[in-house]
Amino acid sequence: MGVRAGKARRWGTVDAVIARFAAAARGRVPRLCPCCGHEGLFTAFGDPPRYDARCPRCGSLERHRLIRLWMDRERPFGPSHRVLHVAPEPQLGPAIRALVARYETADISPRRAPDHLLDICDTGLPDGQYDRIVCNHVLEHVDDIRxxxxxFRLLAPGGLVLLTTPIIEGWATTYENSAITAPEERRLHFGQADHLRIYGRDLRDRIRQAGFRLSEFPAMEPDVHRHGLIRGETLFLARKPDPSSEEAA
Ligand SMILES: [Zn+2]
Structure with missing residues (x-):
């Protein structure tokens, strides 16, 4: 008990120092935020903190800016689309809502008053109701296969999931261990107290095994330095095949 309490106190102190450092840290080069148009120095965010992570005006992180760049270039949202945004990020939600017929939010927590309070593994929502699902940094918290x-079930044929999640491209296989359950152990092994795994490249197999066709939008230069992205961070685009308009593959 005594040792554990002492450890907790030391971690608390380290966390406080990191938090103070992160609050004061800035990038050194001006970036342009595609989410809000802000141009200037970004601020640090994360554990450990990353320079240039957060737009000081709208709060966007690297992944939000990556997704917004892809949205602006590919125009994947249209006026007839029905969208489900899981664990909705305020940095992306309003921009998507403005483009589509129906925009609904879903979360396992009531904190942000979602339209649907649910578990993405078992939503209870009807089949084929959505054309787009946005699901960032959720899979590493849940039973991802389910x-x-x-x-896949919730999407209409031809529908698309926008997915991001932490992934180590140098690993062939995902690291997970169901015996590791204590928050501090999960933080050490998986990078965050409520993460269940860290993906390797086989994330792609898991997505395809669910029935999706997969394409990818990785962060490349000059976008990385211009918009403050993480080199190689990838937006995964998982499409449910549409048998009525099958192109020759
Ligand atoms: Zn911004």
Whole structure:
């Protein structure tokens, strides 16, 4: 008990120092935020903190800016689309809502008053109701095989999931261990107290095994330095096949 309490106190102190450092840290080069148009120095965010992570005006992080760049270039949202935004980020939600017929939010927590209070692994929502699902940094928290199957079920044929999640491209296989359950152990092994795994490249197999066709939008230069992205961070685009308009593959 005594040792554990002492450890907790030391971690608390380290966390406080990191938080103070992160609050004061800035990038050194001006970036342009595609989410809000802000141009200037970004601020640090994360554990450990990353320079240039957060737009000081709208709060966007690297992944939000990556997704917004892809949205602006590919125009994947249209006026007839029905969208489900899981664990909705305020940095992206309003921009998507403005483009589509129906925009709904879903979360396992009531904190942000979602339209649907649900578990993405078992939503209880009807089949084929959505044309787009946005699901960032959720899979690493849940039973991903069930979540992918559920999103496949919720999509109409031809529908698309926008997915991001932490991934180590140098690993062939995902690291997970169901025996590791204590928050501090999960933080050490998986990078965050409520993460269940860290993906390797086989994330792609899991997405395809759920029935999706997969394409990718990785952060490349000059976008990385211009918009403050993480080199190689990838937006995964998982499409549910549409048998009525199958192109020759
Ligand atoms: Zn911004």
């Amino acid at each position: 979540a992918l199957a559920e999103m």
